[in-house]
Amino acid sequence: MQVPIEYYLILSAFMFSVGVAGVLIRRNAIIILMSIELMLNSANLALITFSSFMGNSIGQIFAFFVMTVAAAEAAIGLAIVIAIFRNKLTVNIDQINLFKW
Amino acid sequence: MEQSIQPLENYIPIFLVLGFAAVFALAVIFSSKLFGPSRPNKVKLSPYESGKDPIGSIKERVSIKYYLVAMLFIIFDIEVIFVYPWGVQFKQLFGEFGIIAFLPMLWFLIVLELGFLYIYKKGGLKWD
Amino acid sequence: MPQNSQEILLMLPHVVIGVGIVISLLIEMYSKKSETILPWISLFVFVFAGVHSIINISANQILFGGMLEVGGKPAIFNFIFNIGAALLILNSIDYIKKYESNHGEYYILIQSAILGMMVMAGSKDIFMIFIGLELMSIAFYVLAGINKKKSSSNEAALKYFLLGAFATGFIVYGIALIYGVSSTTSVDSIIQNFSTFTQNILFIVGLLLFIIGFSFKIAAFPFHMWVPDVYQGSATTVTGLMSTTGKTAAFSVLLIILSASLINYNIDIFAPYFAVIATLSMLYGSIVAIAQKNLKRMLAYSSISHAGYMAIGLAAANSEAFSGIIFYLAAYTFMNIGAFGIISIIEKQNDANTDLTAYAGLASKSPILAAFMSLFMFALAGIPPLAGFFGKYYVFISAIEADLTWLAVVGVFSSVISVYFYLRLVVYMYFKESEKDIDLHIDKYSLLSVVVSGILVIYFGISPDSLLNLILSVVN
Numbered sequence: 185m186q187v188p189i190e191y192y193l194i195l196s197a198f199m200f201s202v203g204v205a206g207v208l209i210r211r212n213a214i215i216i217l218m219s220i221e222l223m224l225n226s227a228n229l230a231l232i233t234f235s236s237f238m239g240n241s242i243g244q245i246f247a248f249f250v251m252t253v254a255a256a257e258a259a260i261g262l263a264i265v266i267a268i269f270r271n272k273l274t275v276n277i278d279q280i281n282l283f284k285w
Numbered sequence: 286m287e288q289s290i291q292p293l294e295n296y297i298p299i300f301l302v303l304g305f306a307a308v309f310a311l312a313v314i315f316s317s318k319l320f321g322p323s324r325p326n327k328v329k330l331s332p333y334e335s336g337k338d339p340i341g342s343i344k345e346r347v348s349i350k351y352y353l354v355a356m357l358f359i360i361f362d363i364e365v366i367f368v369y370p371w372g373v374q375f376k377q378l379f380g381e382f383g384i385i386a387f388l389p390m391l392w393f394l395i396v397l398e399l400g401f402l403y404i405y406k407k408g409g410l411k412w413d
Numbered sequence: 414m415p416q417n418s419q420e421i422l423l424m425l426p427h428v429v430i431g432v433g434i435v436i437s438l439l440i441e442m443y444s445k446k447s448e449t450i451l452p453w454i455s456l457f458v459f460v461f462a463g464v465h466s467i468i469n470i471s472a473n474q475i476l477f478g479g480m481l482e483v484g485g486k487p488a489i490f491n492f493i494f495n496i497g498a499a500l501l502i503l504n505s506i507d508y509i510k511k512y513e514s515n516h517g518e519y520y521i522l523i524q525s526a527i528l529g530m531m532v533m534a535g536s537k538d539i540f541m542i543f544i545g546l547e548l549m550s551i552a553f554y555v556l557a558g559i560n561k562k563k564s565s566s567n568e569a570a571l572k573y574f575l576l577g578a579f580a581t582g583f584i585v586y587g588i589a590l591i592y593g594v595s596s597t598t599s600v601d602s603i604i605q606n607f608s609t610f611t612q613n614i615l616f617i618v619g620l621l622l623f624i625i626g627f628s629f630k631i632a633a634f635p636f637h638m639w640v641p642d643v644y645q646g647s648a649t650t651v652t653g654l655m656s657t658t659g660k661t662a663a664f665s666v667l668l669i670i671l672s673a674s675l676i677n678y679n680i681d682i683f684a685p686y687f688a689v690i691a692t693l694s695m696l697y698g699s700i701v702a703i704a705q706k707n708l709k710r711m712l713a714y715s716s717i718s719h720a721g722y723m724a725i726g727l728a729a730a731n732s733e734a735f736s737g738i739i740f741y742l743a744a745y746t747f748m749n750i751g752a753f754g755i756i757s758i759i760e761k762q763n764d765a766n767t768d769l770t771a772y773a774g775l776a777s778k779s780p781i782l783a784a785f786m787s788l789f790m791f792a793l794a795g796i797p798p799l800a801g802f803f804g805k806y807y808v809f810i811s812a813i814e815a816d817l818t819w820l821a822v823v824g825v826f827s828s829v830i831s832v833y834f835y836l837r838l839v840v841y842m843y844f845k846e847s848e849k850d851i852d853l854h855i856d857k858y859s860l861l862s863v864v865v866s867g868i869l870v871i872y873f874g875i876s877p878d879s880l881l882n883l884i885l886s887v888v889n
Contacts, residue, residue, distance in 0.1 A: 223582030234593035255363035259356040268567040
């Protein structure tokens with residue numbers, strides 16, 4: 185039995201919403217970073233779903249690119265968080281308030 | 286319905302492997318107990334935890350050096366992903382372009398290795 | 414893969430910058446004096462790429478199997494990016510020492526960011542938009558935090574990173590939906606079938622997410638939260654690059670959507686969205702800037718309001734708007750780079766002298782800097798006959814042609830408000846006595862950069878037709 189395309193898309197939309205909610209609600213920089221990764225992965229799921237159902241491989245290649253970019257972003261993000269932790273000893277974005285948000 | 290049921294004989298090799306593995310593992314453990322000298326002390330009896338103290342606070346912080354290695358690992362691990370589609374298509378690409386099909390990936394890997402060399406030169410892999 | 418020598422010649426700007434990055438990396442690894450060599454390599458690379466683009470502007474061609482466009486419209490953008498970056502490199506030589514982060518990596522990252530922008534401006538495939546965007550953004554995240562010992566720089570980097578990556582999430586999800594409906598990633602074929610796709614709600618949602626993501630990048634109003642903090646916290650030269658070329662690159666992508674509605678007549682579904690963000694950005698930026706004492710923060714709010722003026726063109730969505738926005742971007746880039754160049758000259762260690770009070774009595778200490786600063790402020794305020802005036806003029810005309818006269822009226826109203834805070838700086842420089850004694854060290858390369866920006870701003874103002882005709886020749 186084949187799973188209908190809607191199921192995948194609903195799952196990916198749900199993951200995306202969880203990611204957006206995580207970014208908006210959580211205050212820990214690392215968890216925000218993880219939520220952003222979740223958003224990118226939900227986009228990957230959508231890309232691969234479309235690619236598989238339409239039978240063209242562009243979407244899968246695009247997913248590869250998104251994955252590498254997500255990895256690079258995660259690396260940069262962790263580096264920035266470590267730099268800020270060394271100066272301020274916190275990763276809570278409410279306490280990183282030299283300027284007003 | 287009759288055809289879909291697999292004859293059980295097909296699984297005999299798997300069971301054989303499982304049985305052999307179990308017998309071998311038990312034999313090794315008990316033979317070392319039987320024949321080896323046994324002089325236990327406190328350190329030897331503690332669970333193996335890569336040389337660290339196995340019992341302690343879970344809030345303990347790990348050295349920041351792990352982060353650097355982890356970040357570098359993420360980047361270089363993921364970049365290899367581009368080799369897969371190229372490798373899958375390589376036969377066809379080779380038929381079409383000849384040896385030129387090899388060059389883009391070579392160039393990609395050279396640039397990637399240049400990044401690795403940069404990390405090495407800047408001391409990103411030093412551990413002290 | 415390039416087919417002949419003609420194509421190799423045309424992709425030379427991209428190749429030269431790519432090779433420049435690799436060579437700079439090697440120099441950074443093996444040379445002890447990389448900080449003194451790399452600025453000149455970057456400068457050469459940028460000047461070469463900028464001049465090459467503008468010379469080969471008529472040779473419009475699409476390379477790499479429909480991936481990358483060179484010549485034509487991208488050539489104008491490449492000119493803006495590269496000359497802007499070259500001017501900022503001249504500023505950086507002295508400034509980055511004051512900022513205590515004189516690393517060779519600074520120049521390598523700037524080259525990467527500019528390459529990313531060039532890929533964005535020339536992209537004919539959604540793939541390329543995404544890759545160019547990320548190359549630019551990731552380089553900017555690091556550049557914003559280039560001084561890792563400084564709390565303000567760290568904070569700017571973190572805020573820019575979190576909100577930038579958030580926007581990237583929107584863009585990627587939007588791209589996934591666009592791809593899902595159109596089953597292609599080629600920009601041209603999406604534009605051709607735009608009217609059929611827009612009947613699908615999934616396509617509209619995808620495009621909206623895509624546009625929201627880029628609204629973050631152009632610093633338009635509801636998505637502007639990061640702008641003031643990041644602009645204030647980053648190094649001044651980096652801020653100059655982010656606010657001008659970064660904004661231009663994001664607009665070069667939004668112009669693709671504009672061209673989609675140009676080719677398919679009357680499909681203008683996003684005009685209300687752009688009209689709303691234009692109005693809000695203009696008014697919010699102009700009004701809040703009045704309350705700012707820090708010059709970098711003031712220019713950040715001014716940047717928000719300028720994004721609003723340009724978004725008027727996106728709402729108008731006609732061919733006048735298309736050329737008007739490109740003209741505005743060119744004018745804005747050079748006047749803002751000039752302004753940030755002067756701030757970087759006057760700024761001292763630990764973010765000192767970025768307040769308005771530091772500029773009191775500048776006219777008596779350095780008449781030339783004061784004169785150029787006034788020039789850039791007049792240009793930003795849109796006072797004729799400087800480049801900024803014609804940028805606003807063309808955009809407002811396009812709004813009137815598109816029956817959006819109210820938007821042009823709001824724009825003029827907001828410009829009048831903005832004159833107050835731009836001229837306040839001029840008043841400080843000429844009519845106030847300086848309270849504290851500031852020793853002024855004017856670096857000759859920084860001064861050169863300011864003078865060149867000033868000349869360009871005056872030139873585009875006195876003969877706007879020269880630039881406009883160039884733009885019109887490639888737009889049609």
